[in-house]
Amino acid sequence: MDQLRETLKGHHLRTTTCREDVLSTFINKKNALSHGDLEGVLGENYDRVTIYRTLKTFLEKGIIHKVLDDEGLRYALCSQNCSEEKHHHDHIHFKCNECGETNCLENLHIPAVQLPKGYQPENFNLLIQGICPNCK
Amino acid sequence: MDQLRETLKGHHLRTTTCREDVLSTFINKKNALSHGDLEGVLGENYDRVTIYRTLKTFLEKGIIHKVLDDEGLRYALCSQNCSEEKHHHDHIHFKCNECGETNCLENLHIPAVQLPKGYQPENFNLLIQGICPNCK
DNA sequence: GTTCATTTGCAACAGAGTTGCACACCATTT
DNA sequence: AAATGGTGTGCAACTCTGTTGCAAATGAAC
Helix, strand or coil, rough: HHHHHHHHHCCCCCCHHEEEEEEHHHHHCCCEEEEHHHHHHHHHCHHHHHHHHHHHHHHHHHHEEEEECCCEEEEEEEEEEEEEECCCEEEEEECCEEEEEEEEEECCCCCCCCCCCCCCCEEEEEEEEEHHHHCC | CCHHHHHHHCCCCCCCHHHHHHHHHHHHCCCCCCHHHHHHHHHHCHHHHHHHHHHHHHHHHCCCEEEECCEEEEEEEEEECCCCCCCCCCEEEEEECCCCCCECCCHHHCCCCCCCCCCEEEEEEEEEEEEEEHHH
C-alpha cells in the first residue's frame, strides 16, 4: 500500500484513492488494460471521467504507456522508471488470439531493421499475435 | 478503371461505384487512410455508413488491412493477394511524426525475434515512428 | 484547523462506429 | 429488353468511447 504512495509521489502526483486503486489494478492484473476493463473493476467506486483522467495523468507522468492492437487501445505499466521527460518505449507486446490478453515482453529487444534511405526512426513498437503459454 | 472491376471481381464482390471509388482512393493516395480521410474525399457522394460498410467488406475479403498507430485506426491495401481465407500480415508501418502519414514498408521483413518458451507467434506487426524522407 | 491548489463527480457534449429497415441497384435469367 | 432475387445503399436512430466546463470535495502544507 505504501508502495503505491511511493510510486505516485515519485512521479509527482498526489495520492488519491482513485489513483491508488487504478495503479494497484495495473499491478495485480499483469496484462494490458483498457479503460473499459478498469471501469469494469472500479466503475462502482469512481466516475468514468475520473478514470479517463487518471489514465491521462498516468500517461503524461510516465507511469503507463499505450498498447495498441487491432481491437483498440490499452495501457500497461512502464517497466523502466519513465518520467514526464523521458519515456522508454521500444516495446514488444504479445497478444493472445485465444484469451485476448496482451502482455509486455519486457526482456526482449526489437532487432534492428534496415530502413530505406531517408527514414529517421524514433521509436519502435512490435505487436506479435499468436497463442500464449497459458492457452497452448 | 477495368483494373478496379477486376480486383473487386477477384475478391467476389459486386462492382458498385462506391466500392470503385474507395478502392481507387486507396490506390491513388499511397498511404494508409482512416474512415475520416475517405469521408473527406467521398463524403459528398456516399453516406458515412456506406463507407464504413465498404471498409468492413474490404477487410473481410482481404483487399485492405488495419493499420494502428497511437492516433487511431487506419487502413491500407494488402500488397499480396490476400483472400477471405488467408491474410498475409507481417507488416512494417512507418508513421511520420511530422506530416502524420503512415505508410507500409513493403519490401522489408521483420527480423526474427526469440520469444520466451511457450509463445506461439502467428503474425507480426511493427510500427516505427519517426521522420519520413519527405519531412526531413 | 485553515487555506489553496488539485482532483472529482456530474451533466452535457462530440465523434466514431453500429443497426434496422425501406428503397435502389447489380447481375442473372428468361 | 424486362422481370427477378439477392445484395448494397441511404436515412434515422442509437450505442460506445472519449472530452470539456463547472461546482463541490479532497489532499498537502502551513
